[in-house]
Amino acid sequence: MKPIRIKPWKIQTLRLSIHGFSNLLLGFAYYQALLGLVLGDPVQYLLDFTGIGALNLLALSLVISPIASKLKFAQLMPLRRTLGIYSAIYAIAHFYAFVAFELQFEWLIIVSEIIERPYITVGFIALFLLTTLLITSNRISKNWLKSRWQKLHNYVYISVCLGVLHYLWAVKTIGPQPVIYAFIFALLLFARRKKITNLFKK
């Protein structure tokens, strides 16, 4: 198969539209929740929107390298970073909604919930990992961390597993949506099974 190559401005446009859409949707969700424009519970709406948004963006970021290698379309690869950054930002927005609107800055309860409730504990660890990856996603960190950078960023696979577990666990009983997500992420991890098993062999 022939490698795919497109004009750089097209990739650039794609990247800018990821920036645009991610920001616009997140902004709109907060805007609606703040102005009371959603039906039902606005807090739950915001938690669902940001939480599921983070998972969607993470899934998109993970689907890029299998596609890029299948189609020999290397230009797509930098988009992983863009999507990954927004996945972390959505996760932070999710935690912020939990802290600010669900528990309204009652820090004692927030800390005890993170420690005592296993589904919140795993969610918090996933958030911590994604935030670390977000902070080290720039070129300066990459140059500074050298070979350790890739090792560090392999932790994305752990945060994927914890994120899905958090979702499965948070609901009162198993419904279709969390199961669909678990299935999608299982496929994404399966697509890179060689790389992941190699990580464990080292």
Add this chain to the structure above:
Amino acid sequence: MLIKSTKRSDESENQVTDETVFNSRRDVLKKLGFLGAGSLLGGSALANPLDWFKDERPPKFVQSELSFNVDTSTKQTLTPESQAINYNNFYEFGTSKSDPAKHAQSFKVNPWKLEVEGLVENPLTLDYDDLLTKFPLEERIYRLRCVEAWSMVIPWIGFSLSRLLKQAKPLSSAKYVAFETVYDPKQMRGQRSRFLGGGVDYPYIEGLRLDEAMHPLALMTVGMYGKTLPPQNGAPVRLTVPWKYGFKSIKSLVKIKLVDKMPPTSWNILIPSEYGFYANVNPKVAHPRWSQARERRIVGASVLDQKRIDTKMFNGYEEVTSLYTGMDLARYY
């Protein structure tokens, strides 16, 4: 007998946002084009990958006005109607909170048949009209506390369950009351598949001890916010037991059976370690996934309108305390 004496636990209607005011505010936003654009972009654009392929909502279920004795005892802010009818746990229509409002609008409530049977002298069958006319209707503004640590204040309309039970004349051997939701997989997508219905073995069943059921606070509910119930809230008739977690307040009732043994209940069957038979609101007994010490009161449409408050024993309905004298409520949760 009308229960009209004002108690500390009574709720008020003084600060209720008038529906027309509430709706006109929405109209203003609509005219500005915000609501339309908002539902396009926000809605659940990212909420569910399957939603991308779904279309518009079906026409809304038609509710009718009720005449009833207004609850004038006053103190706390009501939850706006749009919150109470669009945020529901009714797994028969799907496990997401927005599913019932989405998938229940074409639910048929007339004709309906509610049977009162079992250990009674006088078995009864109520049809749709009986539900609305057999007993004088009264408004009761109750707090609804969900086990998920959120709460609402809702103006229900109905009649005391005790009135209905008295007509059926329970036998002395009757000790418990078993309740059953309609089983109609054709109309209820959650009952068609265990997957959509959250693993609950349908029909949904609930139960009360007879003395709990006879407490005047236990309300057979046929309406809310001045109108008949919408399907997502349990039309045409549901139970409301305000001192217990919301899942005890079983919806769309077709059967009430007086029995001599403690009846099985749906959530207890599904996860016995998390849900007991009694399920009294109790800030001291934590659920494995939610601390029950405090709750978030949904009193407005914005995230900024939420109030964090302490959860009270029996949801603040102290008048039921005597039902549980000598019982270890940490054990019988």
